[in-house]
Structures are given as C-alpha cells and as structure tokens.
Amino acid sequence: MSMLAILGAGGHGKVVADCAELQGWETVHFYDDAWPDRVTTEHWPIQGSGRHLLQNLRHYGGVFVAIGNNRRRCSWLQVLAAQRAPIVSLIHPAAMVSRYAELGMGTLAVAGCIVNAFTRCGEGTIINTGATVGHDCLLGQGVHVAPGANLAGHVVVGAYTWVGIGARVIQCVTIGKGVFIGAGATVIGSVRDGEKVVGTPARPLRDTFDATGEELSPTLAASSS
Numbered sequence: 007m008s009m010l011a012i013l014g015a016g017g018h019g020k021v022v023a024d025c026a027e028l029q030g031w032e033t034v035h036f037y038d039d040a041w042p043d044r045v046t047t048e049h050w051p052i053q054g055s056g057r058h059l060l061q062n063l064r065h066y067g068g069v070f071v072a073i074g075n076n077r078r079r080c081s082w083l084q085v086l087a088a089q090r091a092p093i094v095s096l097i098h099p100a101a102m103v104s105r106y107a108e109l110g111m112g113t114l115a116v117a118g119c120i121v122n123a124f125t126r127c128g129e130g131t132i133i134n135t136g137a138t139v140g141h142d143c144l145l146g147q148g149v150h151v152a153p154g155a156n157l158a159g160h161v162v163v164g165a166y167t168w169v170g171i172g173a174r175v176i177q178c179v180t181i182g183k184g185v186f187i188g189a190g191a192t193v194i195g196s197v198r199d200g201e202k203v204v205g206t207p208a209r210p211l212r213d214t215f216d217a218t219g220e221e222l223s224p225t226l227a228a229s230s231s
C-alpha cells in the first residue's frame with residue numbers, strides 16, 4: 007500500500023496513523039485546518055488544510071477522516087465521498103472484528119476492541135481502545151464508542167452518539183441520535199435523541215442538542231477535535 011492522507015492531526019489522528027502503518031500504509035500525510043501554524047504532528051508532516059486535501063486527492067491511495075467531533079467527521083466523509091475519494095476503514099491488528107460484522111466506510115477499530123457477529127456500524131464509526139460491541143447491534147453513522155465502553159447484544163445506537171469511556175449498555179436498549187452517555191454510566195433503558203445521561207443507572211443531565219438532534223453550532227472545520 008502506498009500513501010494515506012489523514013484529515014485531523016490531533017491525538018485521535020495519531021492513533022489513526024499508528025493503525026494505518028500497522029495495516030501496511032507506507033507513507034502517512036496529515037491535513038488539518040491548523041496548517042500553516044502547525045506543519046507536523048509528531049514526526050508526520052501536515053501537508054495543508056482540508057481544502058488542500060480536496061485538491062490533492064489524486065496523490066493518495068487512501069483517505070481517512072480522524073476528526074473527533076462526530077458530526078464534523080461525517081460531514082467531511084460526505085464531502086470526500088462526493089469527490090470520489092478512496093475512503094478506507096482501519097482495523098488495528100489487535101482488534102477483533104467478526105467476519106460477520108459490517109463496518110461502514112471510514113470506520114476505525116482500535117487495539118483491543120471487539121465487534122461481534124452481525125453487528126452493523128455506519129460510516130465514520132469509532133470503536134475505540136478496548137471497547138466491546140455485542141452481537142446484532144446497530145450503530146448509526148458517526149457513533150463513537152469510547153475506550154473501555156461495553157454494549158451488550160441487540161443494542162441500537164443513533165447517529166452521532168457518544169458512548170463515554172467505560173460506559174455500559176444492557177441488551178436490547180435503543181439509544182437515540184446525538185446522545186452523550188457519560189463516562190462510567192450504566193444504561194438500562196432507552197435514551198431519547200439529544201439527551202446527555204450519566205450515572206448508574208443512567209439519568210438525563212441536560213440537553214446539548216435541539217429536538218432534531220442537531221448540534222447547536224456545527225461547523226465543517228477540519229480541526230481535530
């Protein structure tokens with residue numbers, strides 16, 4: 007494999023680059039709207055902004071969006087797909103993804119995670135370090151299952167939802183779109199669109215999204231957060 011472009015040069019981008027190299031990508035270039043103030047991340051070069059990536063797509067065998075913000079990540083995936091960019095998914099060699107699971111374009115499965123049989127993940131999903139996703143789950147686009155979180159079987163997670171670090175969700179629960187599940191929460195029942203829930207059992211904190219699940223101030227900036 008030859009050259010991979012990664013959009014988003016923050017900490018998440020560095021994890022993506024590590025996975026990519028372990029998967030055989032020989033050269034990794036970053037793009038980030040922090041350019042030209044930032045021209046490297048660790049030893050990897052930042053070649054330009056998101057706009058420059060769109061101009062340079064022909065140079066790359068693969069493109070990956072490593073923006074932590076769930077909606078911004080999906081917005082960029084859609085822009086890149088419209089340009090016929092060669093969007094790839096990345097699976098760390100120490101991740102265990104069932105042959106019967108389906109991963110949408112631009113998905114990341116980080117070291118130690120497990121995705122079990124007949125689970126389907128939408129585009130731009132992140133299954134982070136050591137997270138587990140049980141059988142027959144359905145994850146919408148842009149979902150992030152943070153490190154060490156556990157979803158039991160038959161869990162449905164709406165688009166752009168963030169399952170916080172170390173959270174747990176029991177079987178057959180439906181979680182809405184644009185939800186925040188706090189670190190360490192235990193979800194034992196349905197969660198409505200846009201809710202932020204914390205604790206054991208998980209209870210709503212307050213809404214950060216409007217009733218449609220839209221973020222209050224979305225942008226398409228290619229910054230890494």
Ligand SMILES: CC(=O)SCCNC(=O)CCNC(=O)[C@H](O)C(C)(C)COP(=O)(O)OP(=O)(O)OC[C@H]1O[C@@H](n2cnc3c(N)ncnc32)[C@H](O)[C@@H]1OP(=O)(O)O
Pocket residue numbers: 134152153169170171186187188189190191202203204205211
């Ligand atoms: C590789 C990586 O790094 S991936 C990143 C992984 N990180 C995560 O998953 C972070 C998850 N985020 C959280 O848990 C956050 O605390 C959130 C999103 C739930 C809440 O954040 P905010 O809206 O900023 O809430 P804020 O910090 O103001 O706290 C509000 C109240 O909720 C409480 N609270 C916040 N988070 C939690 C939590 N996880 N569990 C229990 N209570 C919580 C606070 O103690 C506070 O209570 P108080 O009003 O009685 O003082």
